[in-house]
Amino acid sequence: MERPSSLESSWWTLLCCLVALVLLLVDAPLLSRCSSSPHLVQVRERIRINGQPIGKELFTKYFWQVYGRLDESKDAFGGTMPAYFRFLTILAFHVFLQEKVDVAVVEVGIGGAYDCTNVIRRPWVCGVSSLGIDHTQILGDTIEKIAWQKGGIFKAGVPAFTVKQPEDAMAVLRSRASEMSCPLWLCPELEDYQADGGPLRLGLAGQHQRSNASLALQLSHAWLHQRCLPDQSAPSTGHEDAELRPAAPFKPQPITLRGLADTEWPGRNQTLKHGAVSYFLDGAHTMRSMQACVAWFRETAAQHERTARGPVARVVLFNATGERDSAAMLKLLLPCHFDFAVFCPNITEAVASCDADQQNFNVSVENMLTRCLANERSWRLHTGPQLLIQDLEPLPERKSDTLVFSCILSALQWITQGRDPVLAGPAQRDSPLNAATRAKAAPLCAAAEIHVLVTGSLHLVGGVLKHLDPASSR
Secondary structure: OOOOEEEEOOOHHHHHHHHHHHHHOOOOOOOEEEEOOOOOOOHHHHEEEOOEEOOHHHHHHHHHHHHHHHHHHHHHHOOOOOOHHHHHHHHHHHHHHHOOOOEEEEEOOOOOOOOOOOOOOOOOOEEEOOOOOOOHHHHOOOHHHHHHHHHHHOOOOOOEEEOOOOHHHHHHHHHHHHHOOOOEEEOOOHHHOOOOOOOOOOOOOOOOHHHHHHHHHHHHHHHHHHHOOOOOOOOOOOOOOOOOEEOOOOOOOHHHHHHHHHOOOOOOOEEEEEOOEEEEEOOOOOHHHHHHHHHHHHHHHHHHHHOOOOOEEEEEEEOOOOOOOHHHHHHHOHHHOOOEEEEOOOOOOOOOOOOHHHOOOOOOHHHHHHHHHHHHHHHHHHHOOOEOOOOOOEOOOOOOEEEEOOOHHHHHHHHHOOOOOOOOOOOOOOOOOOHHHHHHOHHHHHOOEEEEEEEOOHHHHHHHHHHHOHHHHO
8 A cells, every 4th residue: 555645624625636636637557545524415425536436335345344343343442433433534544455546645534633544654745725713622722723733744754735824823833844854845826837828727616726726736746756756856855944945836737737627526616507596505614714605606606697687586505513603604694695594404304214424413403403593593683783883873774584494405495496497306395384484485486596505514515415416315
């Protein structure tokens, strides 16, 4: 087995995707492997070989091999089995050992220093993307504490790359690199790379993806030089000092440019058009990622509205999980001027046969719905009449109706009002609605088009994709 690359970032899964696709397209007989989380629809998405989730038969085969061995040895470890993510990490390592992959792109779960993926003693290269505040109960409540955890993936003599960070976070990363004798390089701007025929084109939407693309280029470039082109010049892997060194831009090969241009990743800055309904899907769930989501949505939705044949109704479908500050994220969405704010738990549909891959067995349905009602109250507080301090006169009220549904399917059916042919099919179970809820939908029925932003949770986005793209569940 070749040494895998170790990777941690705020937009980590996208970066894994970029690196894996660039490596997949190099002009060499490589078998590339990507381990990422969370999954959107099927748990098999977390383990990919050559860009595709492993098949059901392969997953089942290796699942029971790992489960059996762990069950046999659990008495030596207090009689317990590894938790969900740890089990999947062990399974992922087992898969690429058995499949004899040439290169593995491994995404850290949470943090880095104490994450279960951080058992790789000597990876080829490490990467840290743009840092933000998330998982504060585990990683700490400041950017410095989080940076310390992220820097835990650095290894002595192993080149590491990062992008522009807040000053305090960068200082911590530099300190961690120095402690571990790890050479740390700062990626250049994407515009600095040389390319024939104009600027590099990305398949992923959103300005924030440009730093991810630069980091992906540097990580794949470093691995290719060490593994496949050892006689050519590459960044030094010896520790020279504690300074953050600028990584040199280079001229990517045409096949690499194709990798950047062809990269797609569902649920991140994704647009789907189903008849009169356009869906804008982004699993943003931190303040920084939500800011990027809002910028992307306002630009992209405006482009769609310019070609609409009449008035457009805007709807946000939102949910958030864990300790995340829903109220703060909802406030960031106000400039989008939604006509409706709809809230629902991450439950795909209200039937017993709901796919276990998308269920959270650690939180009760009652708690999920309570969180949705709290989110609705937060939205109403943000959008209701507000007073100016100087004269105590109310500001003009921004009209925005709110609704809470018990599952994703019910929410989508109400939002689309039978205008999405996929959701209107006989396979979709309709939910009975009271007269008041039906009456609220009049603006949706009158609009020429309906634009729906789905955000706040990757699990919510995954549940939506299950209904919008039934093939993703197979």
